[in-house]
Amino acid sequence: xxxxxxxxxxxxxxxxxxxxxxxxxxxxxxxxxxxxxxxxxxxxxxxxxxxxxxxxxxxxxxxxxxxxxxxxxxxxxxxxxxxxxxxxxxxxxxxxxxxxxxxxxxxxxxxxxxxxxxxxxxxxxxxxxxxxxxxxxxxxxxxxxxxxxxxxxxxxxxxxxxxxxxxxxxxxxxxxxxxxxxxxxxxxxxxxxxxxxxxxxxxxxxxxxxxxxxxxxxxxxxxxxxxxxxxxxxxxxxxxxxxxxxxxxxxxxxxxxxxxxxxxxxxxxxxxxxxxxxxxxxxxxxxxxxxxxxxxxxxxxxxxxxxxxxxxxxxxxxxxxxxxxxxxxxxxxxxxxxxxxxxxxxxxxxxxxxxxxxxxxxxxxxxxxxxxxxxxxxxxxxxxxxxxxxxxxxxxxxxxxxxxxxxxxxxxxxxxxxxxxxxxxxxxxxx
Amino acid sequence: xxxxxxxxxxxxxxxxxxxxxxxxxxxxxxxxxxxxxxxxxxxxxxxxxxxxxxxxxxxxxxxxxxxxxxxxxxxxxxxxxxxxxxxxxxxxxxxxxxxxxxxxxxxxxxxxxxxxxxxxxxxxxxxxxxxxxxxxxxxxxxxxxxxxxxxxxxxxxxxxxxxxxxxxxxxxxxxxxxxxxxxxxxxxxxxxxxxxxxxxxxxxxxxx
Numbered sequence: 001x002x003x004x005x006x007x008x009x010x011x012x013x014x015x016x017x018x019x020x021x022x023x024x025x026x027x028x029x030x031x032x033x034x035x036x037x038x039x040x041x042x043x044x045x046x047x048x049x050x051x052x053x054x055x056x057x058x059x060x061x062x063x064x065x066x067x068x069x070x071x072x073x074x075x076x077x078x079x080x081x082x083x084x085x086x087x088x089x090x091x092x093x094x095x096x097x098x099x100x101x102x103x104x105x106x107x108x109x110x111x112x113x114x115x116x117x118x119x120x121x122x123x124x125x126x127x128x129x130x131x132x133x134x135x136x137x138x139x140x141x142x143x144x145x146x147x148x149x150x151x152x153x154x155x156x157x158x159x160x161x162x163x164x165x166x167x168x169x170x171x172x173x174x175x176x177x178x179x180x181x182x183x184x185x186x187x188x189x190x191x192x193x194x195x196x197x198x199x200x201x202x203x204x205x206x207x208x209x210x211x212x213x214x215x216x217x218x219x220x221x222x223x224x225x226x227x228x229x230x231x232x233x234x235x236x237x238x239x240x241x242x243x244x245x246x247x248x249x250x251x252x253x254x255x256x257x258x259x260x261x262x263x264x265x266x267x268x269x270x271x272x273x274x275x276x277x278x279x280x281x282x283x284x285x286x287x288x289x290x291x292x293x294x295x296x297x298x299x300x301x302x303x304x305x306x307x308x309x310x311x312x313x314x315x316x317x318x319x320x321x322x323x324x325x326x327x328x329x330x331x332x333x334x335x336x337x338x339x340x341x342x343x344x345x346x347x348x349x350x351x352x353x354x355x356x357x358x359x360x361x362x363x364x365x366x367x368x369x370x371x372x373x374x375x376x377x378x379x380x381x382x383x384x385x386x387x388x389x390x391x392x393x394x395x396x397x398x399x400x401x402x403x404x405x406x407x408x409x410x411x412x413x414x415x416x417x418x419x420x421x422x423x424x425x426x427x428x429x430x431x
Numbered sequence: 432x433x434x435x436x437x438x439x440x441x442x443x444x445x446x447x448x449x450x451x452x453x454x455x456x457x458x459x460x461x462x463x464x465x466x467x468x469x470x471x472x473x474x475x476x477x478x479x480x481x482x483x484x485x486x487x488x489x490x491x492x493x494x495x496x497x498x499x500x501x502x503x504x505x506x507x508x509x510x511x512x513x514x515x516x517x518x519x520x521x522x523x524x525x526x527x528x529x530x531x532x533x534x535x536x537x538x539x540x541x542x543x544x545x546x547x548x549x550x551x552x553x554x555x556x557x558x559x560x561x562x563x564x565x566x567x568x569x570x571x572x573x574x575x576x577x578x579x580x581x582x583x584x585x586x587x588x589x590x591x592x593x594x595x596x597x598x599x600x601x602x603x604x605x606x607x608x609x610x611x612x613x614x615x616x617x618x619x620x621x622x623x624x625x626x627x628x629x630x631x632x633x634x635x636x637x638x639x
Contacts, residue, residue, distance in 0.1 A: 090573055
């Protein structure tokens with residue numbers, strides 16, 4: 001068999017020096033034969049190509065990885081994304097602002113409510129609209145429930161990837177309780193479509209606050225058990241410590257965000273550094289890792305759940321009475337009974353539904369700290385009811401772009417752990 | 432107004448075309464030919480320290496006479512300040528810019544997405560391929576305003592192409608080169624791949 005060659009083409013996975021020149025040598029031109037692990041059979045330097053996904057349980061969706069292996073060591077991992085591309089950004093240009101909300105559900109479908117909040121917040125910033133106090137607190141509750149749900153799924157599925165099935169079942173049990181609350185509030189478990197420009201689709205039902213507190217209590221108990229089952233578990237630590245390390249410098253340079261960035265020791269949390277929804281008035285800590293490996297990402301997410309519980313307790317405590325929507329007929333639909341009996345309300349209702357919310361010309365980049373990282377919607381408006389451009393800054397997409405760099409030189413089985421640690425949702429990566 | 436805008440004007444003079452503000456954010460329009468230089472300066476100058484590239488995207492306006500804008504959303508982690516840099520590319524000229532991947536590795540996929548969706552080419556990008564659409568996608572760049580919502584080809588034509596697609600094209604030539612599979616392909620397929628035939632679509636009979 002002829003010795004395999006690779007074209008002298010720099011792929012995205014090559015590292016670059018400051019001049020932009022690739023620093024790794026193309027395959028077939030590297031070190032002479034026979035070099036490698038001691039005692040390993042001499043494969044004559046032949047590399048193997050394996051394809052993982054797009055239909056593979058460990059890729060968390062329709063991610064496809066083409067991996068070049070030297071024995072069991074990953075030489076290069078080439079992610080292929082786009083299998084779930086739905087053209088949401090294009091669709092958004094043909095819709096009224098409130099009609100975009102359902103599209104946001106379907107992006108990060110593990111945390112739909114924080115996507116909804118992000119959209120409403122961006123449009124309100126563009127319009128200079130000040131939302132009511134109750135709405136602000138309810139949106140904080142929505143964001144933090146999303147974070148908890150998303151991180152619970154992350155710990156569960158990452159556990160499965162590394163061979164720990166039990167935490168998955170515990171986590172899903174807890175997640176189910178929050179889903180019940182979500183369903184009671186919005187009528188849907190997954191596609192919540194919670195927010196409207198200027199407010200919310202509905203106020204919380206009776207007993208919601210008590211439900212949140214009860215869930216928090218049971219969640220803390222389960223988290224204590226997971227802590228005992230995983231955090232000091234020799235297998236868990238052995239599989240995750242020192243794997244997929246990124247330094248603070250690298251993580252910043254690669255534009256990572258969220259737990260991925262903080263695990264590398266960079267203190268950047270949108271909630272603290274570009275506050276929104278009065279997050280600066282809540283008392284909570286931002287956990288920072290120091291090694292930047294998979295284990296630290298686990299610790300950061302674990303601690304974020306506990307901090308979210310703290311925020312939820314404070315939010316429930318301070319939840320004020322009052323309206324959830326701004327008092328402005330140009331953005332908020334009148335109540336149904338008014339639209340049916342009052343001429344003026346009917347006109348407002350008609351114009352709202354047919355013409356949508358008019359947004360003044362301008363542009364806004366509106367970030368929030370989603371469970372995956374810095375989720376931002378960038379809107380450009382030309383003064384009509386439909387955006388000229390709706391850009392989603394997808395945290396999972398940008399975090400995933402660090403995968404080739406993180407997995408270089410690790411074992412194939414570690415690639416699974418590293419991929420899990422990114423916390424991707426393909427709905428958001430591909431949009 | 433962000434003081435960095437003035438600093439940029441002092442440092443780069445006429446390369447800073449215009450400074451505006453929207454929703455509290457400062458937007459600096461710069462000369463597209465000097466984007467990389469300006470962004471590298473913003474990253475490294477001690478008083479600026481915009482070391483975090485939050486986003487790279489592009490905007491095309493509904494008015495066809497307005498230029499296409501490439502947008503860089505910067506954030507300074509040490510100073511906690513944001514700044515938006517824009518480079519306006521007239522649509523009658525080539526849509527080309529210097530890549531900022533040498534400055535921020537994180538721009539890699541973001542620029543690929545802008546290329547995929549808008550057709551802006553980034554000079555010096557290490558791997559400028561489509562990212563969300565597949566490599567043989569031949570209908571153009573979906574987020575351009577002249578691109579119809581349902582795509583350029585009819586649904587039947589899209590189905591026909593999907594059925595006629597060469598399954599080998601799912602691997603790039605580089606990837607095939609790593610594996611035995613490449614050498615096990617029939618001679619003519621290898622030759623076609625070598626010629627770079629991927630990316631071309633079969634002759635359309637069904638019309639648009």
